[in-house]
Amino acid sequence: MLHAVVMAGGSGVRFWPLSRRARPKQFLPLAEPRSMLTVTAERCRPLIGRRQTWVVTNAAHAPLVAAMLPDLPAVNLLCEPCGRNTAACIGLAAVHVLRQDADAVLAVLPSDHAITPPEVFRDALARAAALVEASPQTSVLFGIKPTNPATGFGYIERGEVLTQANESTPPLSPLGRGEWGTDVLAFHVRRFHEKPSREVAEQFLASGSFYWNCGIFVWRASNVLRLLAEFQPEIHERVQRIATALGTTEADAVLQHEFPRMPAISIDHGVLEKASNVIVLEAPFEWDDVGSWQAFARWHDTDGDGNAVDGRHCGVDTHGCIVRSEPEHLVATIGVDDLIIVQTPDATLVARKDDENSIRRLVALLEVRGHGRFL
Amino acid sequence: MLHAVVMAGGSGVRFWPLSRRARPKQFLPLAEPRSMLTVTAERCRPLIGRRQTWVVTNAAHAPLVAAMLPDLPAVNLLCEPCGRNTAACIGLAAVHVLRQDADAVLAVLPSDHAITPPEVFRDALARAAALVEASPQTSVLFGIKPTNPATGFGYIERGEVLTQANESTPPLSPLGRGEWGTDVLAFHVRRFHEKPSREVAEQFLASGSFYWNCGIFVWRASNVLRLLAEFQPEIHERVQRIATALGTTEADAVLQHEFPRMPAISIDHGVLEKASNVIVLEAPFEWDDVGSWQAFARWHDTDGDGNAVDGRHCGVDTHGCIVRSEPEHLVATIGVDDLIIVQTPDATLVARKDDENSIRRLVALLEVRGHGRFL
Numbered sequence: 001m002l003h004a005v006v007m008a009g010g011s012g013v014r015f016w017p018l019s020r021r022a023r024p025k026q027f028l029p030l031a032e033p034r035s036m037l038t039v040t041a042e043r044c045r046p047l048i049g050r051r052q053t054w055v056v057t058n059a060a061h062a063p064l065v066a067a068m069l070p071d072l073p074a075v076n077l078l079c080e081p082c083g084r085n086t087a088a089c090i091g092l093a094a095v096h097v098l099r100q101d102a103d104a105v106l107a108v109l110p111s112d113h114a115i116t117p118p119e120v121f122r123d124a125l126a127r128a129a130a131l132v133e134a135s136p137q138t139s140v141l142f143g144i145k146p147t148n149p150a151t152g153f154g155y156i157e158r159g160e161v162l163t164q165a166n167e168s169t170p171p172l173s174p175l176g177r178g179e180w181g182t183d184v185l186a187f188h189v190r191r192f193h194e195k196p197s198r199e200v201a202e203q204f205l206a207s208g209s210f211y212w213n214c215g216i217f218v219w220r221a222s223n224v225l226r227l228l229a230e231f232q233p234e235i236h237e238r239v240q241r242i243a244t245a246l247g248t249t250e251a252d253a254v255l256q257h258e259f260p261r262m263p264a265i266s267i268d269h270g271v272l273e274k275a276s277n278v279i280v281l282e283a284p285f286e287w288d289d290v291g292s293w294q295a296f297a298r299w300h301d302t303d304g305d306g307n308a309v310d311g312r313h314c315g316v317d318t319h320g321c322i323v324r325s326e327p328e329h330l331v332a333t334i335g336v337d338d339l340i341i342v343q344t345p346d347a348t349l350v351a352r353k354d355d356e357n358s359i360r361r362l363v364a365l366l367e368v369r370g371h372g373r374f375l
Numbered sequence: 376m377l378h379a380v381v382m383a384g385g386s387g388v389r390f391w392p393l394s395r396r397a398r399p400k401q402f403l404p405l406a407e408p409r410s411m412l413t414v415t416a417e418r419c420r421p422l423i424g425r426r427q428t429w430v431v432t433n434a435a436h437a438p439l440v441a442a443m444l445p446d447l448p449a450v451n452l453l454c455e456p457c458g459r460n461t462a463a464c465i466g467l468a469a470v471h472v473l474r475q476d477a478d479a480v481l482a483v484l485p486s487d488h489a490i491t492p493p494e495v496f497r498d499a500l501a502r503a504a505a506l507v508e509a510s511p512q513t514s515v516l517f518g519i520k521p522t523n524p525a526t527g528f529g530y531i532e533r534g535e536v537l538t539q540a541n542e543s544t545p546p547l548s549p550l551g552r553g554e555w556g557t558d559v560l561a562f563h564v565r566r567f568h569e570k571p572s573r574e575v576a577e578q579f580l581a582s583g584s585f586y587w588n589c590g591i592f593v594w595r596a597s598n599v600l601r602l603l604a605e606f607q608p609e610i611h612e613r614v615q616r617i618a619t620a621l622g623t624t625e626a627d628a629v630l631q632h633e634f635p636r637m638p639a640i641s642i643d644h645g646v647l648e649k650a651s652n653v654i655v656l657e658a659p660f661e662w663d664d665v666g667s668w669q670a671f672a673r674w675h676d677t678d679g680d681g682n683a684v685d686g687r688h689c690g691v692d693t694h695g696c697i698v699r700s701e702p703e704h705l706v707a708t709i710g711v712d713d714l715i716i717v718q719t720p721d722a723t724l725v726a727r728k729d730d731e732n733s734i735r736r737l738v739a740l741l742e743v744r745g746h747g748r749f750l
Contacts, residue, residue, distance in 0.1 A: 332723070
């Protein structure tokens with residue numbers, strides 16, 4: 001059966017002051033009126049029901065997850081004692097899911113990306129799952145066709161076309177095969193590439209055979225454990241100890257002991273780059289990692305002066321700004337261009353739009369200057 | 376006896392969103408931690424006690440005045456049914472004060488100016504009062520020595536020096552005559568000048584015989600009525616009807632009927648420009664009308680990057696900004712220069728510092744766009 005493993009353990013600061021330590025990006029309504037986590041879980045329905053939906057998050061954020069996904073079964077909410085990157089996260093999820101479903105196929109999903117339309121996404125997931133069902137040792141990734149020489153993503157270099165991709169997967173989509181089915185391109189993965197320099201990214205873009213790695217993986221839970229055993233034996237060993245203790249009174253103590261001791265490594269770097277039988281499907285859906293306020297702006301309407309507004313704004317001689325406010329708060333501007341203005345109940349940011357990376361510097365400064373309670 | 380008539384009927388928008396219709400400038404702590412009104416009343420103490428302190432305000436703002444001046448006797452809080460400029464305001468105050476003190480001398484004071492140091496101000500007031508005591512038909516104004524060719528003030532052109540000014544007034548100041556007494560210059564007023572053009576203002580500044588009219592007047596209450604009778608007979612007549620009704624059950628009805636029917640004219644234009652025996656004292660105190668956010672900035676410390684902050688601010692690459700926030704709210708900035716940022720609980724302004732006059736345009740726009748509740 002197909003399960004969703006939603007990874008909600010992130011803790012970024014790029015959306016400060018909207019994102020906070022207590023409320024990272026995935027819990028914010030950045031691209032749609034509901035939180036990215038909620039939208040991520042609901043995007044999979046009805047293909048993946050609530051009992052097959054699993055969320056892995058930091059223990060501190062568990063109450064927030066439970067509030068945002070009120071119909072999620074409590075046993076499906078998995079708490080990491082601390083962040084240990086994605087290999088440990090997915091290993092933990094795999095042993096939990098396997099206890100319920102020995103044949104489980106996992107769709108591992110970041111909780112903080114925007115994807116549309118949902119029906120095309122579900123179709124693509126179903127197709128990937130069918131591939132994995134047919135070939136249990138296969139790992140499937142989704143690759144995003146690059147639109148620009150981005151340096152912030154890892155790249156997947158495709159190899160030979162997997163000719164049987166379309167033949168082996170039935171047309172599951174309510175849209176019908178004719179809508180997009182013939183366009184789903186599947187390839188063997190030739191190689192993974194780390195975030196490239198601008199020059200290299202331009203070569204990747206020009207070659208036409210590179211994809212952005214969007215961090216969506218479809219594979220059998222048993223295959224995940226097999227690959228961990230092969231390439232990350234320490235993670236595998238500790239995950240197995242956690243698995244053995246599940247359902248006993250020792251479960252939490254074992255988790256607290258084993259999890260923080262796992263190597264912190266990404267599933268891409270620690271497992272998939274080393275694995276064989278890795279397939280990349282060219283994503284037939286629109287994807288955005290909503291990684292910045294500029295990306296946020298793409299998901300909101302702009303007024304006649306090019307201002308993207310989420311909230312309440314009134315501007316005189318104001319152009320190209322990104323304005324976010326609480327629903328009942330008014331942000332007024334006079335004679336300013338290309339600013340990011342983010343109002344929240346206890347903190348407001350005013351930043352030059354092209355200086356967004358300085359948010360990290362600002363966050364460091366806030367700590368130093370004794371404003372840590374605003375983080 | 377010397378009484379203070381504090382005029383608190385103003386309703387400006389220059390400090391939006393800090394100032395609102397419900398809370399105009401005089402009720403804000405712009406130059407000091409307490410409201411300008413509170414500071415204005417307290418600046419006169421102990422020279423002028425609470426029973427000799429009178430506040431004229433719009434009826435809508437009476438509760439605010441009472442809250443800010445809790446020891447003000449209720450009878451000393453005078454409510455205008457509507458704004459009718461300063462001649463009507465001062466006429467109303469004069470008849471109220473005269474009921475208590477037939478020999479009253481009035482120090483008419485705007486409620487929204489910053490003046491320091493208070494002891495020098497009180498000394499100057501006492502000196503002006505002594506002049507008026509000695510010469511009951513004299514009206515005394517304070518003139519501010521211009522520091523720049525400002526076009527936003529009326530000017531007072533001085534005539535002959537009043538040689539007896541210093542001899543006729545005893546050294547009332549605790550600072551002693553030596554501190555400043557010999558520097559108090561008194562002149563007959565030659566002429567009043569409306570707000571001038573830049574060129575004319577430059578001539579005024581260069582000539583050395585012009586002062587800014589800061590709207591502070593010292594005169595007998597009986598003299599005020601005499602001058603109103605002579606130059607503004609309609610105001611005088613209606614004010615007398617209000618006076619006659621004082622203490623009767625008709626008082627409020629008469630006020631409501633007469634006050635709105637008075638011509639709306641300033642005391643300067645309507646009375647003082649036409650009067651004789653008008654003396655200008657060169658103000659020995661520092662004076663600022665705090666007429667803009669730029670002026671606000673002068674009353675607050677600047678950090679090493681030239682940012683004037685009233686509240687909580689943390690900036691990266693931020694220079695020359697004026698930042699105001701609620702005490703517990705953090706305003707963070709990145710890569711911005713010369714902005715005015717004003718955060719309040721329900722509205723935030725971000726404006727270019729040199730574009731401040733556009734606040735009027737903004738306020739008009741807020742009304743048009745249905746944001747009137749933020750005004």
